[in-house]
Amino acid sequence: MNARSAANERLTKRAKRFPDFDGGSVETAGLDERDAGLASAIDHAAARRWLTLSQVADSRLDRQRWGMLQAEVKAALVSGAAQIMLMDRLPVHAVIDETVEWIKGTQRAGAAGLVNAVLRKVAKLKVGVAERSSEGSRTAGEWGRDEMPLSDGRVVKLAEEVFSDGPVTRLAEQTSHSEELISHWVNGFGLEEARKLASHSLMEPPIVVSGLREEGAKREGIRAHEESGFFVFEGSRGGLEALMREERGAVVQDVTSAMAMIGASRAMRGEGAEGMLQRVRKVSGGKGEVGRDVKLVVDACAGRGTKTRQLAMMFEGAEIVASDVDARKLEELERNRKGWMGGERVSVEMPVELIKLAGRADVLVLDVPCSNTGVLARRDEAKHRWNVARLRQLINIQRQIVADTLAVLKDDGRLVYCTCSVDEMENEKQAEWVCEWHGMHIVGSGKRMPMGLPGEDVCGYCDGGYWAVMERKRGS
Secondary structure, three states: OOHHHHHHHHHHHHHHHOOOOOOOOOOOOOOOHHHHHHHHHHHHHHHHOHHHHHHHHHOOOOOOOHHHOOHHHHHHHHHHHHHHHHOOOOOHHHHHHHHHHHHHOOOOOOHHHHHHHHHHHHHHHEEEEEOOOOOOOOOOOOOOOOEEEOOOOOEEEEOOOOOOOOHHHHHHHHHOOOHHHHHHHHHHHOHHHHHHHHHHOOOOOOEEEEOOOHHHHOOOOEEEOOOOOEEEEOOOHHHHHHHHHHOOOOEEOOHHHHHHHHHHHHHHOOOOOOOOOOOHHHOOOOOOHHHOOOOEEEEOOOOOOHHHHHHHHHOOOOEEEEEOOOHHHHHHHHHHHHHOOOHHHEEEEOHHHHHHHOOOEEEEEEEOOOOOOOOOOOOHHHHHHOOHHHHHHHHHHHHHHHHHHHHHEEEEEEEEEEEOOOOOOOOHHHHHHHHHHHOEEEEEEEEEOOEOOOOOOHHHOEOOEEEEEEEEOOOO
16 A cells, blocks of 8 residues: 555545544555655645535536545545645646556446546646735635635635635635535624634644743744743654653643633632733642632543643642543543643543532633634634534533533632633633523633634744633522
């Protein structure tokens, strides 16, 4: 098996499940390092721009309809189009020849001829790459019907207009979002903001690190983020692993994600938002919010533990209990916590075990499952599968999580509710619901829209998200 075959096998699985991409990766066993890298790059490019590439390929079909094609054929066409349109250094003839050879092996009658013909037409469709849109005055997200936007701000110029005329449908096609999501954004934020949100998700998000010592911040491959105390790491994976070993206080975490805990801590201490984003290790000395010591913090939606680690650093004297419904993530968290600063104070429990903590927690953190609309640059699958029905399901799940976990709080404990969504229904409206139905009131809250557009310096990049701190009303 070669690199393209490995990528196409993975993309076939994606085609069968679309729009529900899973979180798996390309099977690279037997491939050398270079081919394994190429296979992963093809899969990454195709998955991120699936709807855009399928629109391009569909425009080159003569009689067939895209929806009627077999999964293997869709995978071959999206894979080939990704390499031709998005990966400049690959020879087109090799892309087409190897893709056709792979589809022959699937033993689909007539498929090889179709793939060969369509990919050749796709290659002719690409005129070149322009530094920016043909009309420099266009705002974010405004591209012509013959332009395919790239993650670095450039556009692929096409020989024909292949994208739809309507602004909402075209934006969905050109940025690979479900049309229902784009319509939802337009209704909630207006067309201009919807264009910015869709454009933001095209970016290749940076690795953001906080909690570095002065000497660590001077290492090669590290640049200061626009927010003080945060840094963009641009080195190799091995370099990042070495950094994390040497800097025990370092946390890989986007600015907005860190803001949730930092802002919550300041709100609990009765402080304003000014200076909220500062070095994570200096946010709290572990001393009690509102004049009392924090002895127990429960992180009930811990995942792999990014916020758990941050909590252990913020509340130095507290026991931190991490829980999640995903047992595999908890196993990973249990392994990793041993290398954390404060990791010896972190324990891992399954959700059913939290009942033994009833009435004991000073702080309950709920980083609830959400639509991920603030982090779509990092979540390829989320922008394809978004729809209103899923949003309603998530809102119900979020409410159930609140109802199931509030019992761990002391009477004067604080609930920290946060998401990586920009949707009001998951954020402000959900906090209002908690207050109305669970006798609480909001102590403080914050929201940030995603920042950064293709072509801009990634040192200004941040995800979107929301947080709110709530406490019980007196007498409730």
